[in-house]
Amino acid sequence: MxxxxxxxxxxxxxxxxxxxxxxxxxxxxxxxxxxxxxxxxxxxxxxxxxxxxxxxxxxxxxxxxxxxxxxxxxxxxxxxxxxxxxxxxxxxxxxxxxxxxxxxxxxxxxxxxxxxxxxxxxxxxxxxxxxxxxxxxxxxxxxxxxxxxxxxxxxxxxxxxxxxxxxxxGKVISYKSLVIEWCQKEKKQFFFDVFDDTGVEDQKYFGVKLIIDQKIIGKGRATSKKKAEEKAAKRAYFALQEKIDKK
Known part of the structure; x- marks a missing residue:
């Protein structure tokens, strides 16, 4: 057997x-x-x-x-x-x-x-x-x-x-890098601010604001700060696209 x-x-x-x-x-x-x-x-x-x-x-x-x-x-x-x-x-x-x-x-x-x-x-x-x-x-x-x-x-x-x-x-691989590069060139003050931090450790979510010259330009929410910053930067890019693309 x-x-x-x-x-x-x-x-x-x-x-x-x-x-x-x-x-x-x-x-x-x-x-x-x-x-x-x-x-x-x-x-x-x-x-x-x-x-x-x-x-x-x-x-x-x-x-x-x-x-x-x-x-x-x-x-x-x-x-x-x-x-x-x-x-x-x-x-x-x-x-x-x-x-x-x-x-x-x-x-x-x-x-x-x-x-x-x-x-x-x-x-x-x-x-x-x-x-x-x-x-x-x-x-x-x-x-x-x-x-x-x-x-x-x-x-x-x-x-x-x-x-x-x-x-x-013409492909953008990092909107965050693109927006930061533009801000630095134009001598604009910017920072990412975590305004929300919710959920348990395995399913944590972060809300992030991208603030440029004291104005909220984009917001993002994701399972990591890095991803949330990228989302906020992407929204900021499309809000400022005409200015950024002229750089």
Missing amino acids: RKFLKKIIRNSRSQEDGIFFDKLCKILGFKPLNIIFYTKAFTHRSTNKLDKTGNPFNYERLEFLGDAMLGSVIAAHLYNEVPTGDEGYLTKMRSKIVSREHLNELGRDLNLIQFIESKANPLHFGENIHGNIFEAFIGAIYLDRGYSYCEKFIHNKVIDSYVDIPKLE
């Missing part, structure tokens, strides 16, 4: 691994050589897993590596595609391509969240989980197949599908 149960469990695990492998192949466009890198890329820290040497087994270090790989491949692409772009222009364009918003979009479009192993409530992941595991996925590709495969994947899934340089030139 024990042998029979072990066989069922072993076959079940093999079947799960096979499904995971097949789904990975469809996304990657090639066969992984070492699936353990991809398993790690989708393991959340809440599992508290350790590798054979006792180090944490989760996607966080792969996320760091994937971020570096994305940056290098995209930097090389921009350098070759925009020969007239100076360092400031190229840096700004790269930032737009690898913005958290864009990486989250890439992770969602590939439905990478389906592979996540976690003991945490998915409702508490936050929106950035999509971009985080996308970066970890890139890191796994690099460790599994090397730079050339990683570069090809980034070109196929990121650059060819999402990078439109003329459109990116």
Whole structure:
């Protein structure tokens, strides 16, 4: 009976691994050589897993590596595609391509969240989980197949599908930075004021006002001060757009 149960469990695990492998192949466009890198890329820290040497087994270090790989491949692409772009222009364009918003979009479009192993409530992941595991996925590709495969994947899934340089030139990735830059140039006094702080720790909300020259220009409300400030700045931008765009 024990042998029979072990066989069922072993076959079940093999079947799960096979499904995971097949789904990975469809996304990657090639066969992984070492699936353990991809398993790690989708393991959340809440599992508290350790590798054979006792180090944490989760996607966080792969996320760091994937971020570096994305940056290098995209930097090389921009350098070759925009020969007239100076360092400031190229840096700004790269930032737009690898913005958290864009990486989250890439992770969602590939439905990478389906592979996540976690003991945490998915409702508490936050929106950035999509971009985080996308970066970890890139890191796994690099460790599994090397730079050339990683570069090809980034070109196929990121650059060819999402990078439109003329459109990116007009894209705003941070209204807060844009408004602050304008205020500093025009020598205007500004500050963000938290006027509301409600909810329990897991579902806290912040209300923020952006005050310019002693006038409330925009308000925002979100689950973090940073997000609330960005919302307030976005509303302020549209209220002052004609003036800001003339800068």
